[in-house]
Amino acid sequence: MLSKGHCRFASTGLLSAIALLLGCLFQPGDAFPSSVVPKYIDNAAWFGQNPLGREVLSTRSADGQPTTIFFEQAFTSTFNTKDPDQVSRTLLQYGEVIRWIEHTPQLNATQLAFLPEFGSAAVLEIVQTAIKLERDNNTNSESLMVALADLSSKLRAASTKSPWRGFAATRRVLLGMILKKRVNFGGRFPSDVEASVDSLLLQLFQLHKASAAARGAVQFFHVSKSGGTNLCHTAGANGCTSQGFDTRTNCLIRDFFDQPRWVSYNAHKYLQYRMSSRQGLPWFVNFHSFRPPYSCEQRRAYLLRDGFNFYANEYTNPPASDTTATVTIAAGSSTSSSAVNGTTADSLFVAAAAAAPSSCMCEQDFVNLLMLRHPHDRLRSQIGWLEKLYKEYYLDVDTQPAFYNRTSGFWERLMPAGVNNYYIRSLLGSRFFEYPVLEVSPQHATLAKLAALQHDILLVLEDKGRSELALRFGLGWSTAGLRDDAVRSSSELGDDVALPLDYPSLLARNAPDVELYSFAREMQALDTLLWNFVAAMDERLGGALVGVAADAKDTDTAGGEMVEAHCGYVSMGSPESVAGLVERLRGVEVPPKLAVAASATPIAAPAGLAGGGRNGSGARLGGSGILQLGDFGQHRIKIGGRGPSVVSINRRNGRRLLRLKTQQGWVRHRKPEHAAARRR
Structure with a gap:
């Protein structure tokens, strides 16, 4: 903690200056005092109102036709012609979203905790209009252009009421509707229709970018062994600020206690007995470790105070509030209760609400980022990584035989959540995460899909090209490359990974995670349609649409102004938006710092990096x-x-x-x- 006599304002942009000022005015654990009026510094941020894109779209040739059309270019860049089933797979998952909306006349508070965007009547009106348009197979150009203009008007009104909202779920509904219409037309849109589509896509991007700038920070939901360390390094390379980008800190905030929970104590003691070794407790034996119930607002206040704009959460979503209320979908929504697998959709989600934990998405406070990897690959990597940790910790023991000839039951006792639908358990919250005796049901999988739908940015480790496109145009990161050499693995184990004897049955029990992964991958495809559109238009405008520098240390032109690029869009907030953020967080109790030295290594540091063995603990x-x-x-x-x-x-x-x-x-x-x- 800096003393008041040693405060210095570094030239790291608006948020860092505000954070340093606030840090000099109050101590950890204090609330934001109403008397604090920070000094704001204008960083000439482009806030989504640049008219250049509109001018390009409105340019007409002598015969009245649009001279520049970008959607078709984005479509051909997104969907590979060598795989004719790509569009069908995306529309299949999109149809699942539409059916859920149609069959859910009421959203209870649990569903809204995972999909808070649908708590807005204005948003639901847009969604219902888009669904109605998607269900209409009419290919009349005039009526489609009128409908698109109506959607644009509704979207503009909704954004006025909630200027911080990025409309992640709504965006995917609209993109899916446009994709379905393009299929209905049997080919390329007529030029006038495509110009209307381009206009709507530009609006979606502007709202997304303005929302990221208004929220001012990224929350990366890091699911273990899914490429999160790689992404953390990339965030550091793009000028983001966090508590640390090294492999020990891994972008975690130590005071949040979001380190991954892996090994249960009882199963570890049994394994230790089988290894005939008596050592101190390894850091990764932490499955039931306590985490303070810090809310989204408390976490955002902490980052604002310390000048951070990026952090990772490697445990579960933060806690939510009451889960008993219900919200009625806007008038005009379908009230159908048609059977889904023999049970009404409404009753499915009532049951899911009763079983799901009290967890929520931080929609208003952070740009939410989620990275997934195929669950089968993640599972194998998780097992191998744990064997590596044991090998490095118990240097005087050959640990590998302790893992041979084991069944999946052994691994489910050792890592109750890590090998049993880890994605879903992580997204649904700590209470569900810590009770793996509950079988993951289709209702739980659907709730996890809602959480994935609410994330602003979806990344898939296997789709490196699409993921880098999302980082470049979805976050505004100029150095968007995911480095292959930054992935931590168990390849240096020196032994073959000892998989369970009944490994195929363990894979089968992780089918709900595979279902979630497939859903998120196709939602990423819809996002890619927008990012490719932005890439094409940004190239035409010479980089003015995205408006961030080619290097995190350089500057670039955006709307005639020079802006510094620190972590992309989240560093481009206007003084008014940051003032509103600070005002909203007044009175929020900021999580205190640990009562240990500030130079301490993080709680969840890997044992191998701390020296391992008898005298080396990563904790x-x-x-x-x-x-x-x-x-x-x-x-x-x-x-x-x-x-x-x-x-x-x-x-x-x-x-x-x-x-x-x-x-x-x-x-x-x-x-x-x-x-x-x-x-x-």
Whole structure:
């Protein structure tokens, strides 16, 4: 924490200056005081109102036809002609979204927690209009142009009411509708229709960009072994600010306790017994570790105070509030209760609401980013990575035989969530995550799809080209390359990964995760349609549409103004939007910092990077010297449900040895009464 006498404003843009100022005015744990009036610095940010794109679209030739049309170019860039089923797969998943909307006359609070965008009557009116247009197979150009203009007007009105909203779910509904219409036309749109489509797509991008600038920070939902470390490095290369971009910190905020929860304590003790080894508790034995219930607003206030605009959450979505209320869909929506698999859709989601945890999406506070990997590849990588961690931690033991000839039941006890539909459990929240005895049902999978639909940016590890396009034009990152050498793996294990004997049955139990992955991949395809459109138009405008520099340290022209690119769009907020953000967060209690040294390594640092073995724990805490035994209680809540001082009591050679954790590693310590008895 900087003292008031040592505050310095670095030239890192508007948000960093505000954060430094706020950090000098109040201590961690305080609320935003109403008397604090920060000094705002104009960074000449382009806020989505640049008329250049409109001028390009309105240009006509001598015969009155549009001179520049971009949608068809985006369509051919998105869908590979060598795979004729691409469009069909995308429309199939899009149809699932449409059917859910039609068959759900009421959204309860649990559904709204995962899809808060649909809590707006204005948004639902747009969605219902788009569905009606999608269901109409009429190919009359005039009526379609009128309908598109009506949607544009409704979208403009909705954005006026909620200027921070990015309309992620609405955007995908509209893009799916346009794709379906293009199929109905049997080929390319007529030029006038395509000009109307281009105008709507430009509006969607402008709203997305303005929303990212207004929210001012990215929340990356990092699902373990899905390429998150790679993405964290890319964020650092693009000038984002976080608590750390190294592999130890991995973009986590240590005070949020969002480190991944992997191994259960009881299963670990059994495995340790089978390895005939007695060591301190590894950092990755943390499945039931406590996490403070910090809300979305508290997390945003923390980042604002510290000048961060990017962070990763590698656990579950933050907690939500009440899940008992219901919200009625706007008038004109379908009230059909047709059967889905023998049960009405409404009853399915009532049951899902009862079983789902209290978790939510941070729609208003962050640009939400989700990266997925095929669940089968992620599962194999997860198993291999854990075997690697054990091997590095227990240097004096050959750990590999302990994993041979095991069934999937062994792995489900060892990593209850990590090998059992990890995506869905992570998205649905900590209460569902920590009770893996509950089988993942189709209702749970649907709720997870709603959460994926609400994410502003969807990335798929296997689709590197589309993912880099999303980073470049969806986030405005100028250095969008995902580096292959930044992916952490278990390839250096030196042994073959010991998979369960019944591995195929374990894969079968992860079918709901595969279903979610397939859905997210096709939603990413719809996004790619927009990003390719933006890429084509931005090239025509010489980079003025996106308006970020080619390098994070350089500047570029956007609307006639020079702007610095620090983490893309989230650094381009206007002074008015940032002032509104600070005003909204006044009175929010900011999460306190840990009561340990600021230079401490993160709680969830990999054991292998901390030296491993007997005296190397990746869970080292800050502070100096040995923690006093009397501090056990007061540190219990702060480090996640397990005290940092007393770790294990082992009996060796007839003497009781107390193992204590220090900043330097593990030390043995005799109890005072035993030492006195020996002296007597």
